[in-house]
Amino acid sequence: MEASKTQCLGFLLFLVGILQCKARVHYTFVVDETPYKRLCSTKNILTVNGQFPGPTLYVHKGDTIFVDVYNKAKYNITIHWHGVKQPRFPWSDGPEYITQCPIQPGGKFSQKVIFSTEEGTLWWHAHSDWSRATVHGAIVIYPKKGSSYPFPKPDAEVPIILGEWWKKPIMEVYHEMLRTGGDPNVSDAYTINGQPGDLYPCSKQDTFKLRVERGKTYLLRLINAAMQDLLFLSIANHSLTVVATDASYTKPLTRDIITISPGQTIDVLLEANQNPDHYYMAARVYSSALGVAYDNTTTTAVVEYSGNYTPTLPPPLPQLPYYNDTSASVNFTGSLRSLVSEEHPIDVPVNITNHFIFTISINSFPCPNNSCAGPNGTRLAASVNNISFTSPSIDILQAYYYGINGTPKRGTEVKVLKYNSTVELVFQGTNLMAGTDHPMHLHGYSFYVVGWGLGNYDIKKDPLTYNLVDPPLQNTIAVPKNGWAAIRFRADNPGVWFMHCHIERHLTWGMDTAFIVRNGVPPNTHLLSPPPDMPPC
Numbered sequence: 001m002e003a004s005k006t007q008c009l010g011f012l013l014f015l016v017g018i019l020q021c022k023a024r025v026h027y028t029f030v031v032d033e034t035p036y037k038r039l040c041s042t043k044n045i046l047t048v049n050g051q052f053p054g055p056t057l058y059v060h061k062g063d064t065i066f067v068d069v070y071n072k073a074k075y076n077i078t079i080h081w082h083g084v085k086q087p088r089f090p091w092s093d094g095p096e097y098i099t100q101c102p103i104q105p106g107g108k109f110s111q112k113v114i115f116s117t118e119e120g121t122l123w124w125h126a127h128s129d130w131s132r133a134t135v136h137g138a139i140v141i142y143p144k145k146g147s148s149y150p151f152p153k154p155d156a157e158v159p160i161i162l163g164e165w166w167k168k169p170i171m172e173v174y175h176e177m178l179r180t181g182g183d184p185n186v187s188d189a190y191t192i193n194g195q196p197g198d199l200y201p202c203s204k205q206d207t208f209k210l211r212v213e214r215g216k217t218y219l220l221r222l223i224n225a226a227m228q229d230l231l232f233l234s235i236a237n238h239s240l241t242v243v244a245t246d247a248s249y250t251k252p253l254t255r256d257i258i259t260i261s262p263g264q265t266i267d268v269l270l271e272a273n274q275n276p277d278h279y280y281m282a283a284r285v286y287s288s289a290l291g292v293a294y295d296n297t298t299t300t301a302v303v304e305y306s307g308n309y310t311p312t313l314p315p316p317l318p319q320l321p322y323y324n325d326t327s328a329s330v331n332f333t334g335s336l337r338s339l340v341s342e343e344h345p346i347d348v349p350v351n352i353t354n355h356f357i358f359t360i361s362i363n364s365f366p367c368p369n370n371s372c373a374g375p376n377g378t379r380l381a382a383s384v385n386n387i388s389f390t391s392p393s394i395d396i397l398q399a400y401y402y403g404i405n406g407t408p409k410r411g412t413e414v415k416v417l418k419y420n421s422t423v424e425l426v427f428q429g430t431n432l433m434a435g436t437d438h439p440m441h442l443h444g445y446s447f448y449v450v451g452w453g454l455g456n457y458d459i460k461k462d463p464l465t466y467n468l469v470d471p472p473l474q475n476t477i478a479v480p481k482n483g484w485a486a487i488r489f490r491a492d493n494p495g496v497w498f499m500h501c502h503i504e505r506h507l508t509w510g511m512d513t514a515f516i517v518r519n520g521v522p523p524n525t526h527l528l529s530p531p532p533d534m535p536p537c
Contacts, residue, residue, distance in 0.1 A: 025065045027057065029079065031103075031126075031135065032072040038165050038195075039188055040202035045134040045170075046073055046126070052194050053161045053225070054124070054137030061119045061144045067111045069103060075171065076102035080127035081113050081139065082263060083247055083475045085444055088528045089114055090397055090495035093443055096128040097391040098498045098514055100398075101537035109535050117446075119143055120247035121159070121221035121265040130174040130504055133164065136225045141247055150339060151243050151252070154219035154269060158210060162233070162260065162283055163191040163225045164295070177505065181380060182373025183293060184505055190226065190283060190299035197300035198280075198314070208301040210281065212272040219243075220268050224260040227504040229294065230329065230437055230478060233258045233283040234318035235303055240268040242336065248446060248473040249339040257321060259286060259332040261439035263476040263502035276305035278315040288324050288481040289436035296323065326454075329437070330480050334452055336472040348448045348468050349422035349488045356415070356425045357457070358384050360440070360479060360501065360511055362433040375433065381509045382501065387413050388510025389500075394537045397496040400516055401530065413513060417491040419520035424450075426486045427479040428457050435482040438506065444497035444517075446473045447489040457484040476502055491517045494527040 033044040036052055048054035059065060071077045080094030092111040093099040103109045118141050126135035138159040143149060164187035166173055177184040189196040193208040212218060220240070224231055234240075234257045242253040244267035252269075260266055281301040287294040302315060321328035338346050363381045365388075370377025381388045394404065396414065417423065425447075427440055448471040451462060466486065479485045500512035519526040 025063070027065060027067045029067055029069045030072055031069065031077050038203070039167055039200055041167060043167070043169055046075070046131050048135055048137065052134050053163070054135060056138040056140060056159055057124065058140045058142070059115055060142045061115060063115050065113050067113060068108065069111060070108050071103040071105055074105055075131060076104055076128050077126055077131060077135070078102050078128045079111060079124055081122070081124050083122035083265070083446070084113055084118060084139070085116050085446070085493060086114050087116050087493055088495065088526065090444060090497060090527070091530045091534065093497070094127045095443065095498040097393070097395045098397065099496055100395050101535050102128050103535045107535055108533070110531065110533055112531065115141060118247035120244040120249065120267050121223065122247050123223045123225065123265060125225065130170050130227065132225070133166070133170040133227050136161070136163070138221060138223055140221065150249055150341060150344060151269065152217070155216040157219040157221065159193070159221045159223065161193055161223045161225050162231055162299070163194065164227050164229070165189040165191050165196060177508070180373035181367060181378070183380065186293050186295040187228070188295070189297055190231070190285070190295065192281065192283065192299050192301040195301070198302070199298055199300055210301060210303045211306060212303060213306050214272050214276055216272050218270045218272065220270055222258065222260055222266045222268060224262050224264050226262050228262070230259060230261045230286040230439065231283045232286050232320045232328070233260060233281070234320055235270065235281045236279040236316040236318040237274050238270060238279065238303070240270055243267050243269055245336055245472060246446060246474040246476060249344050250472060251337045251339055251470065253335055253337070255332060256318070257328065257332065259329045261437070261476055261478040261502065263439055263441045264474070272305065276307040276309045278311040279303045280315045280317045282318050282320060284320055285323055286321070286325065286329050288326050289434040292434055292436070294323065326481055329478070330452070330454070333478055337470045338472055340470045346448070346470070346473065348450065348471060349490050350468065351422060352424045352488070353421045354417060354423045356423065357428060358425060359386065359428045359430055360384055360438050361386070361430040362436070362506070363388065364433060380433070382506045382511035384511055384513045389413070389512035390510065396514055398534070400496055401527065414496070414516050415513065416516045416518065419491065419494055419518050419525055421491045422488070423491055424486060424488050426457050426484055428484045429479050429482050431482050437481050438479045438511065439476050439502040440479055440499065441476040441502045442497065442499045444493050444495060445489050446475050447487040448473055449477050449485060450488050451486040452480065452484060454480055454483040462486070491515070493517060494519045494525060
C-alpha cells in the first residue's frame with residue numbers, strides 16, 4: 001500500500017513536471033557568422049542558427065516564451081522583439097544601452113518574451129549597430145486556441161520578408177559611414193525571403209517561388225526588414241487585401257500596390273484567381289529625398305500556379321509606382337482603418353493629459369576644415385526636437401531601476417510619463433537638410449494613428465480632422481516627407497521604452513529618444529524585477 005502511494009505521488013510529480021515543461025517554451029538562438037553567396041560572391045554574414053532570414057517563431061496570443069541567445073560571433077549583439085509589448089518587463093526588449101547592455105562575444109542571455117494583445121505578424125531583429133541587416137526573422141502570432149481569424153481561414157500562410165543585401169560586409173558599410181560623416185553606400189540588392197531574384201546576376205536559380213493553386217487563398221505575412229528604405233510591393237495581375245498591420249486587425253483594404261515601411265508588418269490575402277501561369281511579385285524603393293542616393297534595383301519572387309501549362313517567359317512584371325511617388329505612399333498608409341468589432345474592440349484615448357510635438361529632422365554638425373562627406377564638408381546627423389540622441393555607457397533602464405545618478409550624457413534626453421497618463425504625440429517632419437519620410441517606431445506600445453497630413457501641422461485646424469472612430473493601431477508609422485502624423489496611446493506599461501526612426505542611418509545619426517513610464521500605485525502596475533542573467537556593461 002505504501003509503495004502504491006509512493007508510486008502514485010511520483011506519477012503526480014512527473015505529470016506536474018511535464019505540464020510545467022509544456023508551459024515553459026524555450027527556443028535557442030545561436031548568433032554566429034555563416035558564409036552566404038549572393039550576387040556572384042560569397043561573404044560571411046551574422047545569422048541565427050545559420051539561417052538567413054532567421055527562424056520563424058510561432059506562438060498564440062497571450063503566450064510567454066523564452067529565447068536563449070548565445071553569441072558566438074565576434075561582435076556584440078542584442079535581440080529585439082519588434083512590436084511585442086513585453087508588459088512590465090522591458091528587460092528583454094533588446095535595444096542596446098536602452099534596456100540592456102549588449103551580449104558580448106561568448107556570452108548568453110535568456111530572454112523572456114511576453115505576448116499580450118498582439119495577434120497577427122511581428123518580427124524579431126538585432127538591435128545593436130547594423131547587425132539586423134541579416135539577423136532577423138518573422139514572428140507568427142495565432143489567435144488564442146479556440147478562436148479564429150476575423151476573415152475566412154486561408155488555405156496556406158507564408159511569411160514574405162523584404163530585405164537588403166550589400167556585397168561588402170555590413171559592418172564595413174557602417175564603419176565607413178561613421179568615419180566619413182556622409183551617407184552610407186546604398187545596397188546592391190533588395191531581397192524577398194533572402195533572395196534577390198531573377199533581375200540580378202547569379203540569382204535566377206534561387207529566386208523565391210510561391211506555389212499556389214487556382215481558387216485558393218493565401219495569407220502573406222509581409223515584413224519590411226530593409227535597413228534604409230520604404231518599399232512598394234505588388235504582384236502582377238493580382239490584387240492584395242490588407243487584413244492586419246503590426247499585429248492588429250484592419251478593415252479589409254484591397255489594393256494593387258502595398259507601401260510598407262522599415263519595421264512595419266502587413267498581413268494580406270492573395271486570391272489565386274488568375275489563369276495558371278507564372279507571375280512576378282516585385283518590390284522596389286520609395287525614396288522621396290532630393291539628392292540622396294538610393295538603390296534603384298527591383299527584387300522579385302515568382303508566383304507559380306500548379307497545373308500543366310507552358311508559362312509565359314519572362315513572367316509579367318507588376319506596374320510599381322515611380323521611386324518618389326509620395327501620393328502613392330500616403331494614400332495607401334492613410335487608407336488603413338482598425339477592424340473594430342465585438343471581438344476586436346479599440347480604445348482610443350480621448351481626454352489627453354500629455355501633449356507633445358516632436359520635430360524630426362536631418363541635420364549636420366561642423367567638421368574640422370570641412371573634412372567630412374556631408375553637405376559642405378559637414379557630418380550628417382539626425383534629431384528629435386533638435387537633439388541628436390547619444391547612447392549612454394550603461395543602459396538607461398538599469399540606471400532608472402537602480403537609481404544611478406549622472407548616467408545621461410550630452411544628447412541623452414528622455415520623457416517621463418505618469419502611469420496611465422494619456423499621450424498625444426505629433427511628429428513633424430522638416431526640410432532642414434533633406435526632407436524625407438521617417439518610419440517612427442515606439443517600443444513597448446502600439447498606438448492609434450489618429451491623423452496625418454502634408455506640410456506643417458496646424459494645432460487649431462488639424463485636430464478637427466482626427467479619426468477617433470477607427471484609427472489603425474500600429475507600432476510603426478511613416479511620417480510623410482515634410483509632413484506630420486499624430487498618434488495617441490495610454491502609458492500603462494511601466495519601464496523604459498525606446499522610440500526611433502527605423503531607417504537605420506537616421507537611428508545611428510540620433511533620431512531617437514526614450515520614454516520612462518513610472519510605476520502605478522497597485523503592485524500589478526509596477527515594473528517587474530530584472531532577470532538574474534542580464535548582460536554586464
